[in-house]
Amino acid sequence: MAMPRIKIDHNKCTGCRHCELACSLNHAAVANPRRARIRVFHEGNVFFPVIAGPFVDAACTSKLDIKIGDQVYDMCLLCRASCPQKPFFIEAETGFPLKCDFCGIPPNPSCVRWCNSGALELIDD
Amino acid sequence: MYGRTGRCLRVNLTKGKHLVEEIAPELLDKFIGGRGLGVKVYSDEVDPQTDPLGSENKLIFVSGPLVGTGAISGASCNVVTKSALSGTIACAKMRGHFGAELKFAGFDMIVVEGRAESPVILSILDDKINIRPALEYWGRSTSETEVMYKENLDDKWAARETHLVSVGPAGERLVPLANVINDGFLSVGGAGIGAVMGSKNLKAIAVKGNHSLLIADGDRFVRVVTNLINKLNSAPFTSHSMSAWGSAFFIDLCYQKGMLPQKNFQSAAFVDSKDIGTEALSNTFALRSSGCFACPIACIKKTAVNYPFFKGKGMAPTYWAIGALGLNCAVRDMATIGIAHMICAEMGLDPIAAGGTVATAMELVEKGIADRDSLKLEFRFGQGEDLLQALTLMATKKGHAKRIGKGGQALAEEYGQSKRFMGVKGLSMAAFDPRAIQGMGLHFATCNYGPHHLYAYTFIEEVLGVHEELDPLTTEGKPELVKRYQDMAAIMDSLGLCNWPLMGLKFNNLVPMINSCLGTEYRADDLLRIGERIWNQERLYNMKAGFDHTHDTLPERFLKEPIKDGPAQGQISKLDEMLPRYYELRGWSEKGEPRAETLEALDL
Numbered sequence A: 001m002a003m004p005r006i007k008i009d010h011n012k013c014t015g016c017r018h019c020e021l022a023c024s025l026n027h028a029a030v031a032n033p034r035r036a037r038i039r040v041f042h043e044g045n046v047f048f049p050v051i052a053g054p055f056v057d058a059a060c061t062s063k064l065d066i067k068i069g070d071q072v073y074d075m076c077l078l079c080r081a082s083c084p085q086k087p088f089f090i091e092a093e094t095g096f097p098l099k100c101d102f103c104g105i106p107p108n109p110s111c112v113r114w115c116n117s118g119a120l121e122l123i124d125d
Numbered sequence B: 001m002y003g004r005t006g007r008c009l010r011v012n013l014t015k016g017k018h019l020v021e022e023i024a025p026e027l028l029d030k031f032i033g034g035r036g037l038g039v040k041v042y043s044d045e046v047d048p049q050t051d052p053l054g055s056e057n058k059l060i061f062v063s064g065p066l067v068g069t070g071a072i073s074g075a076s077c078n079v080v081t082k083s084a085l086s087g088t089i090a091c092a093k094m095r096g097h098f099g100a101e102l103k104f105a106g107f108d109m110i111v112v113e114g115r116a117e118s119p120v121i122l123s124i125l126d127d128k129i130n131i132r133p134a135l136e137y138w139g140r141s142t143s144e145t146e147v148m149y150k151e152n153l154d155d156k157w158a159a160r161e162t163h164l165v166s167v168g169p170a171g172e173r174l175v176p177l178a179n180v181i182n183d184g185f186l187s188v189g190g191a192g193i194g195a196v197m198g199s200k201n202l203k204a205i206a207v208k209g210n211h212s213l214l215i216a217d218g219d220r221f222v223r224v225v226t227n228l229i230n231k232l233n234s235a236p237f238t239s240h241s242m243s244a245w246g247s248a249f250f251i252d253l254c255y256q257k258g259m260l261p262q263k264n265f266q267s268a269a270f271v272d273s274k275d276i277g278t279e280a281l282s283n284t285f286a287l288r289s290s291g292c293f294a295c296p297i298a299c300i301k302k303t304a305v306n307y308p309f310f311k312g313k314g315m316a317p318t319y320w321a322i323g324a325l326g327l328n329c330a331v332r333d334m335a336t337i338g339i340a341h342m343i344c345a346e347m348g349l350d351p352i353a354a355g356g357t358v359a360t361a362m363e364l365v366e367k368g369i370a371d372r373d374s375l376k377l378e379f380r381f382g383q384g385e386d387l388l389q390a391l392t393l394m395a396t397k398k399g400h401a402k403r404i405g406k407g408g409q410a411l412a413e414e415y416g417q418s419k420r421f422m423g424v425k426g427l428s429m430a431a432f433d434p435r436a437i438q439g440m441g442l443h444f445a446t447c448n449y450g451p452h453h454l455y456a457y458t459f460i461e462e463v464l465g466v467h468e469e470l471d472p473l474t475t476e477g478k479p480e481l482v483k484r485y486q487d488m489a490a491i492m493d494s495l496g497l498c499n500w501p502l503m504g505l506k507f508n509n510l511v512p513m514i515n516s517c518l519g520t521e522y523r524a525d526d527l528l529r530i531g532e533r534i535w536n537q538e539r540l541y542n543m544k545a546g547f548d549h550t551h552d553t554l555p556e557r558f559l560k561e562p563i564k565d566g567p568a569q570g571q572i573s574k575l576d577e578m579l580p581r582y583y584e585l586r587g588w589s590e591k592g593e594p595r596a597e598t599l600e601a602l603d604l
């Protein structure tokens, strides 16, 4: 069965963070990137949208570096987990972990709908 | 309160103290926020005769109510003060992510007062407000400051979310041409503001926060914003041209209409725009799009250059940078223009003001009025190395900063040649020849912030013909056009919206977004009326600061000498045909003073 999924193209992302707000408006009914289940990081001139994955209460014991082109990135940057090392995807007030729930099908998860650059795309496998 | 935080942070650097205040709701009703609020608070609190670099002067950073809410292109933060270059009121438009972060940090506005003993950085991080010593940052370029500041923060993840506005060496040295720089973006239209920030010994402001902004009618807001994104996406300029090249794509269009200045506005013709247009831009730089907060257009083109004598990362040149730093100095090499633009960002110089000053010096030398010995630097038209050297030295070397950094007007006056300074109210012209684009000419003469095209986007009609196609060479309907676009820019800046989306949609299209966000019931006319109130408020301030109708003019060259070459050959600016009608439309006397009944109707 075809499974819709979100494809992320880092080369297209402009770092506008409209996706973060789409998510926070949809789930928290306020504008606040820290309450979004997608966050956009940047390193050098490249932006990395990261969609919230599982919540873990211990950090990894191994550190990974990833090489893309001639740049080396810290795996933590791209990792989807929220952990004590990377305090993202946690509700500031409640400490409640946030996870992407693939909202709004049909037609599109809200972040995809507002991403105008084509960096986020809904595809069917 | 919807959209806004309603709070203002008042920082007194002399005393090293700060205070959190509520912003009076009447002020927000009348002046909205952003530029309007900043100008109102500034004019109420600061004597118009004040010395811009004195400690009594204040510096205001203010984000509009739509900034950070998810409204399209709601990214604009304004910096209001009195310009150290012109003595008029000044208002820089900062894009990027600083403005939104300021709102998330819980403030609409920061008012900076007094002067610190020694260099400091103001940090507002997760509700902790500190004024920290910053001696080790003094003298550093804006990008170094940003990197160093973030490296010094203990929490590396928090550092990723912190946004800075800073001054470069030019601002520190009180060079009047200096501007403020945020997130590595050059602020627009802020010549003279960097020196004010430098005079306060304030190197930078850093913000980060966790606060939420409330939206009045979230469901409707999300629907309206989605529609607007789709609209922008189906309009050619906003979906393609701006996204591919940024404003640099105007170069080809303006070239065809003969409105590109060359050699300090002495000529308008180029052999071929291939050297300096979009083709050259794409061939010279690897462009990467970057958007301001919540902007679907993403007109900012980031790039990196790697030459033996200059390495750096930054913004690829925009239209006004290519015009002011390139064409007007007769420099045609795109790589040199790009480096000049990056030097401006690193040093904290305003590209239009700095380019205009260099062009003035070049003309003085070309005409044999000044020379290498008296200027202590080479200034030859078309010589990229002269340009680059002048930009670097005017920001870093004391003597040069005094001589060249004081700006084109002061330089031309020193040689008794004021007519060779191409600018109005002490500020250099943006790169449109007013003889070939009459509406823009009228705007240049009357703008409260000097001749800058981003305070009235009349070229959207006069060059691009987006909503109505207007002949740039005629004066018919131009006073109306200029007034409408001036008021529109004033209200959009106050709301915190970037003006570029107007290339893809009408102002009316934005009204439902504004209302659903703020819980208001404005009609487009109501908003334009508030824009008009803001424009008049600025005018009143400038009048008290010593500006009157005699300053609403253009350099003699545009009024008397026809364009020598190119498609608009033979044209002069018909300013005197348009100005009386403009005053009349504004409800001002023939002397350009707002009439009592006009002010009363605007509730001023």
Ligand code: SF4
Residues within 6 Å of the ligand: A012, A013, A014, A015, A016, A017, A018, A019, A020, A040, A047, A049, A114, A115, A116, A117, A118, A119, A120
């Ligand atoms: S909306 Fe799209 S382009 Fe903008 S930051 Fe998110 S993923 Fe990147």
Ligand code: SF4
Residues within 6 Å of the ligand: B073, B074, B075, B095, B096, B290, B291, B292, B293, B295, B296, B297, B298, B299, B300, B498, B499, B500, B501
């Ligand atoms: S159009 Fe350009 S300047 Fe305006 S908000 Fe978007 S990216 Fe920023």
